[in-house]
Amino acid sequence: xxxxxxxxxxxxxxxxxxxxxxxxxxxxxxxxxxxxxxxxxxxxxxxxxxxxxxxxxxxxxxxxxxxxxxxxxxxxxxxxxxxxxxxxxxxxxxxxxxxxxxxxxxxxxxxxxxxxxxxxxxxxxxxxxxxxxxxxxxxxxxxxxxxxxxxxxxxxxxxxxxxxxxxxxxxxxxxxxxxxxxxxxxxxxxxxxxxxxxxxxxxxxxxxxxxxxxxxxxxxxxxxxxxxxxxxxxxxxxxxxxxxxxxxxxxxxxxxxxxxxxxxxxxxxxxxxxxxxxxxxxxxxxxxxxxxxxxxxxxxxxxxxxxxxxxxxxxxxxxxxxxxxxxxxxxxxxxxxxxxxxxxxxxxxxxxxxxxxxxxxxxxxxxxxxxxxxxxxxxxxxxxxxxxxxxxxxxxxxxxxxxxxxxxxxxxxxxxxxxxxxxxxxxxxxxxxxxxxxxxxxxxxxxxxxxxxxxxxxxxxxxxxxxxxxxxxxxxxxxxxxxxxxxxxxxxxxxxxxxxxxxxxxxxxxxxxxxxxxxxxxxxxxxxxxxxxxxxxxxxxxxxxxxxxxxxxxxxxxxxxxxxxxxxx
Amino acid sequence: xxxxxxxxxxxxxxxxxxxxxxxxxxxxxxxxxxxxxxxxxxxxxxxxxxxxxxxxxxxxxxxxxxxxxxxxxxxxxxxxxxxxxxxxxxxxxxxxxxxxxxxxxxxxxxxxxxxxxxxxxxxxxxxxxxxxxxxxxxxxxxxxxxxxxxxxxxxxxxxxxxxxxxxxxxxxxxxxxxxxxxxxxxxxxxx
Numbered sequence: 112x113x114x115x116x117x118x119x120x121x122x123x124x125x126x127x128x129x130x131x132x133x134x135x136x137x138x139x140x141x142x143x144x145x146x147x148x149x150x151x152x153x154x155x156x157x158x159x160x161x162x163x164x165x166x167x168x169x170x171x172x173x174x175x176x177x178x179x180x181x182x183x184x185x186x187x188x189x190x191x192x193x194x195x196x197x198x199x200x201x202x203x204x205x206x207x208x209x210x211x212x213x214x215x216x217x218x219x220x221x222x223x224x225x226x227x228x229x230x231x232x233x234x235x236x237x238x239x240x241x242x243x244x245x246x247x248x249x250x251x252x253x254x255x256x257x258x259x260x261x262x263x264x265x266x267x268x269x270x271x272x273x274x275x276x277x278x279x280x281x282x283x284x285x286x287x288x289x290x291x292x293x294x295x296x297x298x299x300x301x302x303x304x305x306x307x308x309x310x311x312x313x314x315x316x317x318x319x320x321x322x323x324x325x326x327x328x329x330x331x332x333x334x335x336x337x338x339x340x341x342x343x344x345x346x347x348x349x350x351x352x353x354x355x356x357x358x359x360x361x362x363x364x365x366x367x368x369x370x371x372x373x374x375x376x377x378x379x380x381x382x383x384x385x386x387x388x389x390x391x392x393x394x395x396x397x398x399x400x401x402x403x404x405x406x407x408x409x410x411x412x413x414x415x416x417x418x419x420x421x422x423x424x425x426x427x428x429x430x431x432x433x434x435x436x437x438x439x440x441x442x443x444x445x446x447x448x449x450x451x452x453x454x455x456x457x458x459x460x461x462x463x464x465x466x467x468x469x470x471x472x473x474x475x476x477x478x479x480x481x482x483x484x485x486x487x488x489x490x491x492x493x494x495x496x497x498x499x500x501x502x503x504x505x506x507x508x509x510x511x512x513x514x515x516x517x518x519x520x521x522x523x524x525x526x527x528x529x530x531x532x533x534x535x536x537x538x539x540x541x542x543x544x545x546x547x548x549x550x551x552x553x554x555x556x557x558x559x560x561x562x563x564x565x566x567x568x569x570x571x572x573x574x575x576x577x578x579x580x581x582x583x584x585x586x587x588x589x590x591x592x593x594x595x596x597x598x599x600x601x602x603x604x605x606x607x608x609x610x611x612x613x614x615x616x617x618x619x620x621x622x623x624x625x626x627x628x629x630x631x632x633x634x635x636x637x638x639x640x641x642x643x644x645x646x647x648x649x650x651x652x653x654x655x656x657x658x659x660x661x662x663x664x665x666x667x668x669x670x671x672x673x674x675x676x677x678x679x680x
Numbered sequence: 681x682x683x684x685x686x687x688x689x690x691x692x693x694x695x696x697x698x699x700x701x702x703x704x705x706x707x708x709x710x711x712x713x714x715x716x717x718x719x720x721x722x723x724x725x726x727x728x729x730x731x732x733x734x735x736x737x738x739x740x741x742x743x744x745x746x747x748x749x750x751x752x753x754x755x756x757x758x759x760x761x762x763x764x765x766x767x768x769x770x771x772x773x774x775x776x777x778x779x780x781x782x783x784x785x786x787x788x789x790x791x792x793x794x795x796x797x798x799x800x801x802x803x804x805x806x807x808x809x810x811x812x813x814x815x816x817x818x819x820x821x822x823x824x825x826x827x828x829x830x831x832x833x834x835x836x837x838x839x840x841x842x843x844x845x846x847x848x849x850x851x852x853x854x855x856x857x858x859x860x861x862x863x864x865x866x867x868x869x870x871x
Contacts, residue, residue, distance in 0.1 A: 207807070207808070226813075247814070249733040249734045249737060249766065249769065249770065249773075249814070250734040250737065250738070250814065250815055251734060251813070251814040251815060252734075252814075252815050254804075254805065255804055256804060256807075257807070257813055257814075274814075322844070411843075413847075514851065551847075551850075551851055553843075553846070553847045553850055553851075555843030555846065555847070556843070558747070558841070558842065558843050558844075559747075561738075561841065561842045561843065561844065562805075562842055562843070562844025562845065563843055563844055564843075564844045564847050564848070565843075565847065566847050566851075567800065567847045567848050567850070567851035569799050569800060569851055570798060570799050570800075570801065571799070572795050572798055572799050664803070664804055664807065664808075665801070665804045666804075667797075667798070667801065667803055667804065667808075670808055
């Protein structure tokens with residue numbers, strides 16, 4: 112790993128030049144705060160590239176470009192985690208759903224809240240350094256809460272994507288806006304809740320809007336200027352595909368292909384309003400210059416009548432070229448989805464055993480279906496899928512007027528929650544929901560940017576709901592261990608070199624388990640739902656675990672406004 | 681009565697411009713129904729004071745486009761340009777939501793409303809305590825009779841400007857919707 116001091120001088124000077132250009136005489140103060148709180152200006156591409164072996168920072172939403180969520184520090188471990196205590200608690204101004212992945216750079220932490228606020232905190236004390244309150248435009252359209260999942264950092268800029276579909280670059284020292292670009296028109300149903308990813312001078316961002324008849328995309332913006340570099344439409348102009356009758360696991364989806372073909376002849380290709388949001392960060396492979404991301408559901412969610420065909424590339428793993436955004440490969444999980452059992456949890460790049468047991472570069476994705484899918488990174492093809500992590504019943508029963516019961520419910524399985532991995536153990540850790548629902552269908556015309564579900568998914572109030580934490584051996588597809596939780600799980604999970612996994616629950620419990628066998632080693636009651644992915648970092652040689660406790664809008668878990676850091680002392 | 685009011689206010693019939701210049705004057709036109717102090721002058725007229733800005737704008741846009749239809753409002757909106765709509769939305773959104781004299785729901789009605797909410801997850805969009813945000817309207821403390829009317833009209837398709845809400849209302853029994861309206865109307869105050 113690079114010595115951060117090597118970059119200190121030049122980047123500080125650069126920062127000074129920046130500050131001067133922006134705010135004139137104010138710059139000397141900013142330099143002072145930089146030395147007080149550590150070197151804020153050292154997020155080089157080199158640091159970002161080698162994040163997986165960085166045991167003091169947490170530089171990417173999911174830890175590193177491969178999105179392993181494996182933190183290489185073992186100071187907090189199975190033998191001492193019982194002594195984990197709160198180091199500090201920071202209260203944000205916003206008491207709503209918290210889904211932020213804290214990013215930590217040389218002792219400075221960046222967190223976000225609902226409605227796209229950003230805070231810079233002293234990671235040792237929880238003291239606020241600055242607060243950016245985005246001036247929200249009058250129109251925002253979002254389906255599942257006014258969430259924000261965090262920032263990306265590079266050089267001396269902090270990037271946040273906002274609910275009104277803007278991408279904003281902030282000065283890391285001051286929180287002042289450096290540039291602000293509209294990613295797409297919120298009146299047409301676009302919004303941003305995901306954290307951006309920065310790689311090789313480009314800021315990558317997807318979009319929400321699969322519930323509003325958008326045409327999804329991943330866009331790359333120039334990190335310095337905010338100019339658009341490329342756009343990859345997640346729905347190609349020919350979205351019809353191969354009329355797949357089975358899902359990727361081989362189960363019949365009961366499509367009426369003849370009716371769909373007739374609809375296609377009459378209506379034409381539905382690509383313009385077909386949805387295909389991208390909810391979570393792409394995994395980046397700098398060796399091959401590719402990115403991998405998953406694409407969400409087609410619009411309208413439950414009604415396939417107006418959208419004949421496979422609806423490419425909805426419900427798919429997709430890979431494109433990092434420099435150009437050109438298509439490389441894809442694999443669709445569910446063609447012509449009418450259940451919203453789409454692909455949202457961010458994919459992970461890691462070495463896996465192929466069908467012959469040979470090590471190859473693989474891609475993992477945990478689906479709302481409850482399967483962990485293992486792909487070959489070369490061509491996106493499926494190597495295997497895991498045992499189901501949650502009950503599956505009546506798959507694939509088509510939605511009806513009255514509502515058909517099928518498991519899993521439309522939230523999964525695994526929702527947007529990122530998985531964690533432990534490459535040495537060959538395990539992936541996923542958090543799941545069991546939330547029985549009925550699926551009903553109801554046709555309606557495209558309502559120009561308004562909510563367009565094509566029916567309803569209804570939780571069955573009389574049935575029990577629960578969740579679980581599951582460890583899957585991705586080289587075999589077998590479940591290694593599984594722990595049931597009192598409520599459906601949403602948020603995320605972190606694995607560490609200390610032999611631990613950390614994850615929180617809607618009832619406020621934040622827990623540490625043995626990553627090897629799932630035994631519960633520590634827990635803490637946070638007072639509000641812990642439904643955000645944890646991060647880890649160290650300052651002055653001391654390791655911390657940090658997580659947001661703000662509850663969740665989508666599952667209506669108790670709201671709060673706390674960022675909590677834990678350490679052993 | 682409605683068209684009479686329009687005439688009184690000096691509004692021309694469909695297509696004529698609203699004869700008011702400043703935003704206060706334009707908003708003054710609305711007061712005869714939506715209330716000079718934010719309390720609507722009849723029970724089936726909704727509160728617009730303190731309603732969410734994006735939602736107010738989209739309703740005016742939809743009345744003008746014809747996606748939402750109402751004899752009075754369609755006519756009024758037809759006289760408004762996009763900038764007027766945006767200005768009116770911003771103007772009313774920053775007013776204080778008025779408290780109507782509506783009783784809190786009984787325990788039994790509350791129980792049913794909460795069951796409906798846990799089933800359709802209304803608060804995943806309308807947010808905690810139905811306070812709304814941006815294009816999603818506040819429902820807490822809205823006029824009871826208006827809520828009953830508009831949920832029924834989503835359900836039977838008369839209100840066609842949000843097929844998503846129509847689907848969700850169709851998935852909920854009609855009786856329950858009346859109880860939900862009673863519950864929502866009784867949620868007074870901001871939180």
